[in-house]
Amino acid sequence: MKKILFTLPIALLLFACSKEAALELETNPGKSGSITRFAIFQHYMYVLNLNEVQTYDIAQKEHPVLVHRLATDYGLETITIYDNSVFLGSTTALYILDISDPAAPTIQSKSERLLDIGFSGCDPVAVKDNYAYSTIKTIQNVCGSISAQSALVVYDITDKTAPVVVGIYPLGIPNGLGYKDNYLFVCDEGRDQLLVFDISDPKMITRAGFDVSITDPYDLIVDGQRMIVSSKTDFLVFDISDVTQIRKIGQISK
Numbered sequence: 001m002k003k004i005l006f007t008l009p010i011a012l013l014l015f016a017c018s019k020e021a022a023l024e025l026e027t028n029p030g031k032s033g034s035i036t037r038f039a040i041f042q043h044y045m046y047v048l049n050l051n052e053v054q055t056y057d058i059a060q061k062e063h064p065v066l067v068h069r070l071a072t073d074y075g076l077e078t079i080t081i082y083d084n085s086v087f088l089g090s091t092t093a094l095y096i097l098d099i100s101d102p103a104a105p106t107i108q109s110k111s112e113r114l115l116d117i118g119f120s121g122c123d124p125v126a127v128k129d130n131y132a133y134s135t136i137k138t139i140q141n142v143c144g145s146i147s148a149q150s151a152l153v154v155y156d157i158t159d160k161t162a163p164v165v166v167g168i169y170p171l172g173i174p175n176g177l178g179y180k181d182n183y184l185f186v187c188d189e190g191r192d193q194l195l196v197f198d199i200s201d202p203k204m205i206t207r208a209g210f211d212v213s214i215t216d217p218y219d220l221i222v223d224g225q226r227m228i229v230s231s232k233t234d235f236l237v238f239d240i241s242d243v244t245q246i247r248k249i250g251q252i253s254k
Contacts, residue, residue: 033219033230034124034176039079039086044102046086048076053088053097053105068104070097082127085160089123094134096160111155111163123153124219126177126184130158131166131202133184135174150174152186154202166203171195176219178227183208183243185227187217194220194229196243212238212246 032039037048043059044067053076055068075091086097086105098108123134132155152174154167172190179185184197184205194212197205216232225241226249237250 035219078124087125178222
């Protein structure tokens with residue numbers, strides 16, 4: 001897992017800088033996939049251990065300083081930052097952290113999925129406006145307990161102190177996800193597809209009908225009009241300027 005996480009940004013950097021690259025990606029600093037264990041906000045970096053969030057002051061990049069530890073339940077998996085809040089996916093819960101004091105995050109809310117929706121698993125999170133989208137992958141010995149199914153779960157986070165589940169959509173073996181405008185892209189390894197959902201109405205999302213066949217998709221980055229999908233063997237680059245006509249425009253072997 002870690003190999004893929006750290007290989008993705010490195011590979012993109014090499015790709016963008018290569019003289020032989022057929023494409024030029026205008027990748028903004030800080031772009032990352034949804035399956036990542038660290039994130040940067042202002043001059044602080046948040047790093048996940050399995051049961052805590054460590055905050056580092058990186059104002060002096062050569063000398064990062066650990067300034068805070070926030071204990072959580074065991075099983076932290078992913079982190080993303082949106083609208084001055086931190087969202088954590090774990091094997092048992094969705095956490096929302098308050099970073100009004102970025103040096104010392106606090107837990108604003110915790111939605112325990114075993115209680116809310118009846119099962120657990122790994123869950124990267126993508127956030128847009130007042131809704132959070134989380135995939136739950138349930139594989140024995142990889143992502144916690146076995147459950148009846150893997151799924152895409154939609155949370156209403158209008159009140160960040162009390163997120164509410166508003167939709168559950170069964171999937172195969174879902175991994176990373178991201179969005180462009182009103183379309184949500186989900187890597188579904190179990191179906192060998194990049195699934196596309198219409199999220200115009202977050203409380204009743206639908207399959208858009210523009211799915212793309214990809215063998216073992218793992219994670220993705222949406223970068224403007226382009227999307228980079230990481231599979232087990234390749235990095236695939238797609239033109240998504242028209243989501244109804246997604247086109248592959250590049251490929252790099254790992």
